[in-house]
Amino acid sequence: MANDERMDKDTPVEPVEGGAAQEHGEPTPGDDLTALHEALEQAEARAEEYLDGWRRSQAEFANFRKRQEAERAQMAVLATVGLLRRLLPVVDDFERAISTFPDGVDSSGWFDGLVLVKRKLDTVLESEGVRRIEVEGAMFDPLYHEAVTHEEVEGYAEGQIIGSMQTGYMLEDRVLRPALVRVAKAPVEPSQDVGDSKEAKE
Numbered sequence: 001m002a003n004d005e006r007m008d009k010d011t012p013v014e015p016v017e018g019g020a021a022q023e024h025g026e027p028t029p030g031d032d033l034t035a036l037h038e039a040l041e042q043a044e045a046r047a048e049e050y051l052d053g054w055r056r057s058q059a060e061f062a063n064f065r066k067r068q069e070a071e072r073a074q075m076a077v078l079a080t081v082g083l084l085r086r087l088l089p090v091v092d093d094f095e096r097a098i099s100t101f102p103d104g105v106d107s108s109g110w111f112d113g114l115v116l117v118k119r120k121l122d123t124v125l126e127s128e129g130v131r132r133i134e135v136e137g138a139m140f141d142p143l144y145h146e147a148v149t150h151e152e153v154e155g156y157a158e159g160q161i162i163g164s165m166q167t168g169y170m171l172e173d174r175v176l177r178p179a180l181v182r183v184a185k186a187p188v189e190p191s192q193d194v195g196d197s198k199e200a201k202e
Contacts, residue, residue, distance in 0.1 A: 081171060084130060088169060088177055091125070094118040095167075125169075133168035133179045135161045144168060146178040156184035
């Protein structure tokens with residue numbers, strides 16, 4: 001009996017699996033896996049947030065560049081328009097000078113030089129996309145024409161352009177300067193009252 005008691009004392013006791021860990025509150029493998037999943041989800045959420053922010057920044061930068069390019073193009077167009085508008089009175093002066101020369105002068109060398117300069121100026125304007133606003137036989141359009149007078153002229157319909165006082169010009173689809181024109185109007189018919197009064201006097 002004594003031998004049995006000694007054997008019980010000398011025999012080591014096997015720990016119960018998981019028992020001590022649960023008593024001391026240590027995490028189990030299942031708890032570790034859950035924590036890893038949560039950490040991974042948080043990391044993925046942060047990565048998606050950073051990626052979304054980067055995409056927004058890229059889109060904003062692309063829009064900024066487009067706006068800058070559009071503004072530069074607009075400034076270039078405005079600068080061109082301003083320069084061309086200042087040149088138009090020079091074109092007018094050339095045309096008036098050439099049209100008012102007396103007969104016989106057009107055979108001189110300096111007159112030919114004047115005409116040549118005018119042609120070169122026209123070529124420069126055409127190369128920039130400038131063209132004349134045609135008015136002959138056209139109907140009055142306030143987008144392209146500016147009426148100087150309204151006249152009763154036979155052979156013209158009401159609102160039809162009679163003639164041009166100053167040439168108008170377009171730059172592509174933009175009006176550089178409207179054409180100053182004379183516009184036909186319908187003749188005023190005598191009123192019936194005036195006719196009746198004349199008959200009464202007779």
